[in-house]
Amino acid sequence: xxxxxEYGRSERADRLNHRGLVADxxxxxxxxxxxxxxxxxxxxxxxxxxxxxxxxxxxxxxxxRPTNRAVAVDGSPAEVEVLPDFPAARVGYLQVAVAHxxxxxxxxxxxxxxxxxxxxxxAAVGYxxxxxxxxxxxxxxxxxxxxxxxxxxxxxxxxxxxxxxxEDDLASLLDVLFHVWTGxxxxxxxxxxxxxxxxxxxxxxxxxxxxxxxCPGCKERIYPIDVLQLHIEVAPEGSNVMAxxxxxxxxxxxxxxxxxxxxxxxxxxxxxAFVLDGPMLVSGAAADLKRHAERFLQAVHASVSTRGWLSPxxxxxxxxxxxxxxxxxxxxxxxxxxxxxVCLPDGYLRRWVVPGPASPYGKDTDFGRRFxxxxxxxxxxxxxxxxxxGGTVTDDRxxxxxxxxxTLRSSLGFLDxxxxxxxxxxxxxxxxxxxxxxxxxxxxxxxxxxxxxxxxGVRPTAMPPQPTRWPPR
Numbered sequence: 298x299x300x301x302x303e304y305g306r307s308e309r310a311d312r313l314n315h316r317g318l319v320a321d322x323x324x325x326x327x328x329x330x331x332x333x334x335x336x337x338x339x340x341x342x343x344x345x346x347x348x349x350x351x352x353x354x355x356x357x358x359x360x361x362r363p364t365n366r367a368v369a370v371d372g373s374p375a376e377v378e379v380l381p382d383f384p385a386a387r388v389g390y391l392q393v394a395v396a397h398x399x400x401x402x403x404x405x406x407x408x409x410x411x412x413x414x415x416x417x418x419x420a421a422v423g424y425x426x427x428x429x430x431x432x433x434x435x436x437x438x439x440x441x442x443x444x445x446x447x448x449x450x451x452x453x454x455x456x457x458x459x460x461x462x463x464e465d466d467l468a469s470l471l472d473v474l475f476h477v478w479t480g481x482x483x484x485x486x487x488x489x490x491x492x493x494x495x496x497x498x499x500x501x502x503x504x505x506x507x508x509x510x511x512c513p514g515c516k517e518r519i520y521p522i523d524v525l526q527l528h529i530e531v532a533p534e535g536s537n538v539m540a541x542x543x544x545x546x547x548x549x550x551x552x553x554x555x556x557x558x559x560x561x562x563x564x565x566x567x568x569x570a571f572v573l574d575g576p577m578l579v580s581g582a583a584a585d586l587k588r589h590a591e592r593f594l595q596a597v598h599a600s601v602s603t604r605g606w607l608s609p610x611x612x613x614x615x616x617x618x619x620x621x622x623x624x625x626x627x628x629x630x631x632x633x634x635x636x637x638x639v640c641l642p643d644g645y646l647r648r649w650v651v652p653g654p655a656s657p658y659g660k661d662t663d664f665g666r667r668f669x670x671x672x673x674x675x676x677x678x679x680x681x682x683x684x685x686x687g688g689t690v691t692d693d694r695x696x697x698x699x700x701x702x703x704t705l706r707s708s709l710g711f712l713d714x715x716x717x718x719x720x721x722x723x724x725x726x727x728x729x730x731x732x733x734x735x736x737x738x739x740x741x742x743x744x745x746x747x748x749x750x751x752x753x754g755v756r757p758t759a760m761p762p763q764p765t766r767w768p769p770r
Contacts, residue, residue, distance in 0.1 A: 309666070320382060346645055347632050354638045354670060354709040355393060357699060361607050362567040363708035367398045367715065368560070369726035370553045371574035372545040375736040376432055376538050377746040379753060385534070387433040388749050389541040392546045394734035395424045395556060397568035398726045400570075404714065423733035426548065429749070432537035444528040445517070445532060449538070451527060451544065451686035452509065452520040460555055469713035470548065471507065471521060473555045477586070477593045482558045483601060491523045528584035543581045550579055552591055557611065561597050570711045571609035574727050575627045577613040577665025577681035585661050591664040591689060598685040598703075610708040613665050614727055623650050624669045624677050633677065638709060643694040666690040666697065670714045682708055719736045 319340070320325055372393040380386040402420040411607045429450075431437070436446035455470040475485035490502040496517035503510065509518045518651055526548060530540040553573045560566040579586045598608050627633040641650075643658045651658065665681030672678065684690045699705060715725045736745070747757045 319501065335528045342629070343627070343649060344632055346360055346649070347639065349731060350416060350421040350642070350645060351633075352638045352699075354636055354642070354706065354713075355543070357638070357706035357709070359706050359710070360703045361609055364568055364570045364610060364707065364711055364714070365399070365401050366565065367396075367572060367711070368556050368567040368569060369396045369398070369574065370549050370570040370725065371396075371730035371734045372549045373731075373734045373736045374538065374541040374545045375745060376536060376541060377748050377749060379435065379746065380755060383534050384432050386705070387536065388435055389428065389430040389432040389537065390736060390745050391426075391428040391545055391548070392734045393545065393552055394730050394737060395552060396726055396730035396733055397422045397424070398729060399753070400715065403725065411480045411639070421729050423472075425733055426459065426466060430454075430541060432513075432531075432541060435753075440582065443533050444531045446527050447498065447531045447540065448520055448523065448693070449518075450681050451522050460552065460559075470551055473551045474521065475507070476558070477551065477554055478589050479595035482593065482597050489524045493519075494519055495523050496527075525586065526582040539581075543583060546575075546579060546581075546585060547583050549573065549575070550590055554590060557594070557597055561601055564606075566601065567606050567609055570708075570726070571612075572610075572724070572726050572730075574730055575612055576615040576663065576667060576679070577683065578659065578662040579664070580662050586646055587662055587664045588689075591683065594664070594683045595685055595687060608685060608704050610711040611683055611704050612708045612711075614724065615667070615679040616722075618679075620646075620650055620667065620669075620679050621677075624679050626748070627669065628671055628675075628677050633669070633671045635671050635673050635675055637671050640697040640699070641667050641669065642696050645700050648692040657694045660691050661688055666673075666693055666702065668697075670709055670712060672709075672716060674713070674716055676712070676716050677716070678712055678722060678724075680685075680708060680712070 304590070339649060346550075370393065372391065374389060375389050376387050376389045378385075378387050399420045431443075431446045431450055433443065436443065441449075446735060455474065458467040458469045458472070460468045460470075460473070462510055472485065476482060478489055480486040488504045488506045491505055493500050494503065494504060495514040495518065496512060497515035499512055499514035503512070504518050505519055505521045505523070507521065509520045511517070512519055518636050527540065527544055527547065529588070530543045531537055532540070550573070553571065560569050560571075567733060577590075585593070594611065624633070624639075633639065647653055647655075648659045663681065665683050667679060667681050670678050672681060682702050682705050683704055684692070684701045688701070692698075693701070712724060715721045717725050717728055719728060749755075750757045
């Protein structure tokens, strides 16, 4: 790691320090022992594989009502230092936003040649969950370790009632967890099973209701949120941006599921699209939530089906990663005409995208099957769609059964309708949700740091001097 000077500039490396690496025979031999997949005939081979996996999106059966609204969920984390003379002291801020978009108003043809920006503004409503977490050194009482402080903060956050479709029916994230984990969309579980005490490791199961219990061994509290095992991601020293990101992902999924459940209680559900920013997956220690999320969505679908309703578009949109890069490569090679859907069985994924063992792709993380779709106007999307007819998305590892994804066709039509040229391959509801949730870098981080300092009784510190730029901008 380089040193930094008083202006924050990093110590510079010697411009010839790479000579030793390049001249070392052991390094060269190690490179020659590595395997580089043969891409000499990649275009021809990919084309042969793609032909059988492509289908025009319009050929799928349309099993939905017209989509008039969209609900999109996105989140953003930020970690800031609090004490100037103790840089290890940090807190994490977290925002998760829900954008509710009236597509009829948003997409209505303008009265004259120009779109009225006021109408665009009225077409979208943002709802933001705001939280702060102690992530390094900072805790709630002397002697408390960082994992315990993180768990206590998450427990407190999950108990605040702030989500619901009616003012008299607000739910907390903890309520959602009890419905999703082992309950049903209508009836919550009475307790959750924590496999072992997070403090001393005493094996369970420890049955925890809404109220925390004391561990029989160490007498420390065991919270119901401990089923998520988020504390495993918390590092005892240093930054905890990763743990904060894992928490954000869990909150996004729970909020996404709960809004689907709330809308499913009214007829407007059939006309509302639900979009998660990112693929439908849960990574890290909390990945077991994936199984419960998949079952929860299938239960909602079964419930509305008994009423003769059709499920609307439900999808996650992946913006970055090797699969997105691969999809754009297919388009650039001319192998992905507009309006084309590509199914992705495991054989294709393992050969061309993510080489790996024979275990099912996304077995422990994904609650949506991934597809590639190029919209009619040329945008390229990697989307996740839930398997709503039972089973799990890994059941389609050998070949994708499109009949198990009744919302797929309507999801493709939704993507065709709500594109925006503001960003590459973007859709309007997700762009709006990101706008509500995003935390700006630079001056935004400074404001958050000052806010934390004032709240904690620390004298606010001035921004460090910035390096002089030449020529001036």
